[in-house]
Amino acid sequence: MSLPITVWGLALGQALLVSGNILLVSVTALIGQHIAPSLSLITLPVALQFLGLMGVTLPAALLMRWLGRKTGFMLGNLIGVSGACLAYFALLNQNFTLFCLSTFLLGMAIGVGQQYRFAAIEGCSPNLHPRAISLVMVGGVLAAILGPNLAIWAEDWVSDIPYLGAFAVLIALYSLTTLLIAFLPLQKPNLAEQKGATRSYRELFQQPRLLSAVCAGMIGYGVMVLVMTATPLAMQACGFSFSSTASVIQWHVLGMFAPSFITGRLISYFSATKVIQAGCLLLISCVLLNQLGTSYWHFWTALVALGVGWNFTFIGATTLLTHTYAPAEKAKVQGMNDLLVFGFAALGSLLAGYWQSVLGWELLNLLMLPAIVVAMWLVWSSNRRATS
Numbered sequence: 239m240s241l242p243i244t245v246w247g248l249a250l251g252q253a254l255l256v257s258g259n260i261l262l263v264s265v266t267a268l269i270g271q272h273i274a275p276s277l278s279l280i281t282l283p284v285a286l287q288f289l290g291l292m293g294v295t296l297p298a299a300l301l302m303r304w305l306g307r308k309t310g311f312m313l314g315n316l317i318g319v320s321g322a323c324l325a326y327f328a329l330l331n332q333n334f335t336l337f338c339l340s341t342f343l344l345g346m347a348i349g350v351g352q353q354y355r356f357a358a359i360e361g362c363s364p365n366l367h368p369r370a371i372s373l374v375m376v377g378g379v380l381a382a383i384l385g386p387n388l389a390i391w392a393e394d395w396v397s398d399i400p401y402l403g404a405f406a407v408l409i410a411l412y413s414l415t416t417l418l419i420a421f422l423p424l425q426k427p428n429l430a431e432q433k434g435a436t437r438s439y440r441e442l443f444q445q446p447r448l449l450s451a452v453c454a455g456m457i458g459y460g461v462m463v464l465v466m467t468a469t470p471l472a473m474q475a476c477g478f479s480f481s482s483t484a485s486v487i488q489w490h491v492l493g494m495f496a497p498s499f500i501t502g503r504l505i506s507y508f509s510a511t512k513v514i515q516a517g518c519l520l521l522i523s524c525v526l527l528n529q530l531g532t533s534y535w536h537f538w539t540a541l542v543a544l545g546v547g548w549n550f551t552f553i554g555a556t557t558l559l560t561h562t563y564a565p566a567e568k569a570k571v572q573g574m575n576d577l578l579v580f581g582f583a584a585l586g587s588l589l590a591g592y593w594q595s596v597l598g599w600e601l602l603n604l605l606m607l608p609a610i611v612v613a614m615w616l617v618w619s620s621n622r623r624a625t626s
Contacts, residue, residue: 241362245370247422248354251311252377253384254415255351258318258344258408260385260491262287264484265401266341267470267591272400273334281591283341284467288584290345291352292577298350299573303431307357307424314350315419317343318412326405347412349580355556356572360425365506368557372502375553378495382488390484434566442563442571450620451558452575454514457613458551460582461521461606465528465544466490467590469537472599476532486537493545501553510558511621517550518614521606528603551613555579 266287270280294314302310321343328336358370388407395403442448466487473483505513520543527540563571593602 241366241370241373244422244424245358245362245373247418248358249374249377251415251418251422252351252354252374253380254377254411254418255318255348255354256378256381256491256495257385257388258322258411259348260381260487261389261404261408261411262341262344263466264385264389264470264487265404267467268474268480269329269337269401270334270591271471271474273332273337275334277595278592279334280471280595281467281587283338284590285584285588286338287341287345287348288463288580288587290342291349292345292580292584294346294349295352295576295580296573298353299569299576302353303427303569306426307353307360308419308422310350310353311357311419311424312416314347315412315416317350318347319409319416321347322405322408322412326402326409329399329402329405332399344408349576352576352580353572356560356568357424359560367560368502368505368510368553370502371553371556372498372500375495375498375501375549378491378498382491382495385488385491387484387488390481428565431565431568434564436564436567436570439570439574442567445562446620446623447558448562448571450511450514450617451555451562452578453616453620454518454551454558454613455555455575455579456582457609458514458517458521458548458555459579460586461609462494462544462548462586463583464586464590464593465524465603465606466541467587468594468599468602469541471591471594472532473537475594475599478534478537482534486534486541489538490541490545493542494549495545497546497549498553501549502557505554505557510554511617513550514554514558514617515614517547517552517554518610518617520544520547520550521610523547525603525606525610529600532599 266284267281270283274280274282298310321340324343325337325340328340355371355374358374359367362370389404392403392407469486470483473486501513524540524544524547527536527543530536559575
């Protein structure tokens with residue numbers, strides 16, 4: 239059975255948005271290093287990006303319950319255009335405060351875009367849900383090639399203001415995505431979604447499947463963001479050029495999204511729980527690889543494993559989540575899930591710069607192990623309760 243045209247359009251939209259996200263990951267911490275007033279604030283712009291993302295997820299989901307996906311996505315992309323314009327102005331004036339505000343707005347736009355994967359399953363039969371989610375995530379493969387190359391290409395557009403050109407590119411990406419969403423036939427909310435009865439969060443979280451999905455998403459995303467955000471700083475400390483760092487980030491993002499071609503089928507064949515567990519094992523392998531050395535290939539291999547591990551945990555958790563709510567509870571559960579998941583991502587990005595400076599690369603990675611083990615145990619335990 240083929241997937242609707244809307245899913246393919248959302249995959250393209252995801253590709254454009256994730257290209258912008260990768261561009262931000264490649265340059266934001268480095269910009270912070272140049273213009274932040276103190277060492278502890280280097281990754282504050284990255285943290286504020288995730289705080290903006292986290293803060294908008296629940297309101298955006300509830301807004302779309304009443305106004306529909308199209309209106310919500312259009313508003314999100316317009317916020318993205320505004321944030322990119324403000325970042326451009328902030329760098330022109332070397333204003334750290336305005337740059338932080340711009341990344342907060344960009345985080346809000348990214349947060350709205352996270353709903354693309356949920357919009358993809360609307361209008362699909364349940365057996366197609368894993369494939370629809372995976373296809374939208376496949377858009378990240380194009381982004382993995384486009385994003386870092388755009389960052390390198392735009393690095394020296396203005397010779398005396400590094401990375402300024404990156405935000406001119408970002409303005410264009412958000413503008414293109416706005417046009418795309420305007421022409422997509424996105425499904426409007428129905429009466430059951432708007433007027434149906436809903437359970438309290440306490441009742442919802444008594445479901446082992448829901449608890450398992452949210453915990454896997456939170457820890458998997460938090461670990462990935464912390465290690466990924468620290469990577470450009472660690473590589474710079476080891477003497478690598480910006481192009482080498484961008485290359486590692488590019489392959490990491492390919493690891494994040496390329497498995498999406500098969501992740502949906504793996505979930506259908508093995509189950510979401512087993513795919514999540516495999517993802518956690520890959521996250522552990524990333525930590526162990528980073529103990530072995532700091533050559534280019536150590537960074538490359540570890541970051542690819544980190545990306546694939548994230549892919550399995552994130553798509554597995556998203557698929558598991560879709561089996562835990564009634565139509566009227568959709569916005570409530572999806573919004574709260576993303577609030578918690580990206581709350582952990584914000585915490586990871588906030589800690590990354592400080593931990594890298596104070597603890598160093600190897601110890602920073604080792605601190606990820608307890609969280610990953612907890613995620614594996616929670617998923618196993620919740621699945622056991624659900625099956626019994």
